[in-house]
Amino acid sequence: MIGFTGGTLDRADRLRHDPQALAAAMGDWRARLLTLRDYVPEVTDDGRLGWTTLADAPEDAELVLLGLDGGRPCFAALTGAPAPAARSPTLFAMLDSLAAGEAATYAAARAVLDWHARHGFCANCGHATALFRAGWGRRCEGCATEHFPRTDPVVIMIAEHDGRALLGRQPAWPQGRYSALAGFLEPGESIEEAVAREIGEEAGVAVRDVRYVASQPWPFPSSLMIACVATAEADAITLDTNELEDAIWVPRDVVQRVLAGGDGPFLPPPRYAIAHTLLTAWAEQG
Template identity: 75%
Template sequence: MIAPGFTGGTLDRADALRHDEAGLAALTSDWRSRLLRLDGFDPVLMGDGTLGWTTLADVPDGAELVLLGLDENGRGHFAAYVPGMRAPPGRSPRLFGLLGQFAPGEAATYAAARSVLDWHSRHQFCANCGHQTEMFRAGWGRRCPSCKAEHFPRVDPVVIMIAEHDGRALLGRQPAFPPGRYSALAGFLEPGESIEEAVAREIMEEAGVRVCDVRYIASQPWPFPSSLMVACVGMAENDTITLDTNELEDAIWVSREDVRAVLAGGDGPFLPPPAYAIAFTLLTAWAEG
């Protein structure tokens, strides 16, 4: 099965250093340490698909460092949070183009950096008392100097799934998709429900199809801004579609043969999701049986 996009990172996250002020200070003083190059929140890629890095001498004035981890040689790798930086509300065509160019493992490092920097930009104030918070734990937390509450980067779980019936998979499309593209259905988990319950609820809400026997396939971090995509397959009790047009523009059943052909780059009844999306991984796993 193809590895999900934004996975396979090679940096050691070095959790112990997040609690070691002396060790962290030594790392930030080490001339070998590297700073991730970013264009706003977008990655800067080299010709071979690797991330661009520079030295800590290029840290912007007033910026705070987030420790991304250590490489195999013990070099520290950091990202810089510049107070006031804000991620754009959407993803530009340029960024979408870059997402398909990452060398293996590089997208995982970018995903961690983007998600944590975006979290800092949106969590400057304490949710408990409203006081401005301060970065700690090498950038992997914020602490309130007033009420002493501690806040940590959040990850929002999302189920992404296909229903299976009689050797066919249920796919849907949103109006924002490129023409012809269909993908797996998806939705956020809600408080008080399991992954299996969320899968069944979302498919019923969006397509009116009741499923059971939900099975897990794979997961993927999705850094826009910070979700965990949990890919599953559920067995449908029938194939009658009742579309929620507030959620989907269309939904179709597709055969394994059609999915295999489309994923291989051939003709078929739909355009597949991009290879870096876990929907591609999910469809590949399903098509392989």
């Protein structure tokens, strides 16, 4: 399963439009609250997210309805603080230990809470906004403009040439880690065009025949990763050092060996990242 996918909560859109039903959900004795501390979840020994009751919500916190779990309402508390810019190593260790589907619930909660914390004022008139639709929107108290959580599309891709994959690394990554190249889609651009532009900008490699592989929500802060493979016209690399520290071509059998835990010239991306899924899909093609 791709990381941050496979969620089992019923998002219960019908409750978002029904204030009375929402109030009933908040008053349900079975309702539970996701346990978060600075956006880091509590995780049980069996890899499940930790939950508590609504009685433990801070007095000044607003509640966001995450959905229903077998009819039981599930909420997260909005406290107003945005997510930390730095990603905690503790958090990423937890993500590796979560049971299937649990990370999807966490991703939704983290992304929407962080969005609220960063959108307290209207982009149209500058007036303060207020939560509505059970936490899945904000309405301006001045001009009544409605704002909704946004997801930023990001292409993440491998260029292939003569049975080799193009991988790059950023200086901030752990020593030896290489991964797929990635970048945000720009306005007026298709997925295929963004893949070709990003590979060209970062590695100086021209590509064609872009193929979609899979997608993944990525809640840091709120992106949709769109994984693709493209065919490179040639293998000469012209590195943009503002984007990458290095880029290398890796043969398919070496990628297979590294993903299986063997030695190789690079440390692979973590399993919860779609780059790992993309590399695996490409390696298995051979």
